[in-house]
Amino acid sequence: MSIQKKVGTFVLVALLFGLLSLHTLAAPPSETLVEQHTETFEDGSYVVVSTYESQGYGRASGTVTGHRDYSYYDGGLAWVYTVRGTFNYTGSSAECVSASDSYTIHNNAWYCAGSSAYASGNTAYANGTMRRGSDGREIYPSVSLSCSANGSLY
Secondary structure, X not given: OOHHHHHHHHHHHHHHHHHHHHHHHHOOXXXXXXXXXXXXXXXXOEEEEEEEEEEOOOXXXXXXXXXXXXXXXXXXXXXXXXEEEEEEEOOOOEEEXXXXXXXXXXXXXXXXXXXXXXXXXXXXXXXXEEXXXXXXXXXXXXXXXXXXXXXXXX
């Protein structure tokens, strides 16, 4: 193999390792499940409420982000409604600085007929209307995510 090919191969390998390192540095933060519980309804349907904290960005600076999923099951996963929040905390107080909501439909019989999110105090709030098209049944997920003064989500 000529010296030019060896140098070219070395440069290519070094470039690939560099790109992989940059990708690792730019990867989104991982998420940790903080809390989860299930609520069952009289008709046999149920929701699983799961709270996640994002790990990685800003934690040491007094900022924490996370989300709470409201996963509705009716003969299988039908949809997930989510509130997301970013919080600043000081050790003596906490404030929600941004709130947003989103949803994912897993059963096409359902759709979102409306939703909203807002921040107030140390809590992110989201309210939605999920509707089943076949019979007009509606479920109104109301989901909130709060932060303690020491940065714990609940």
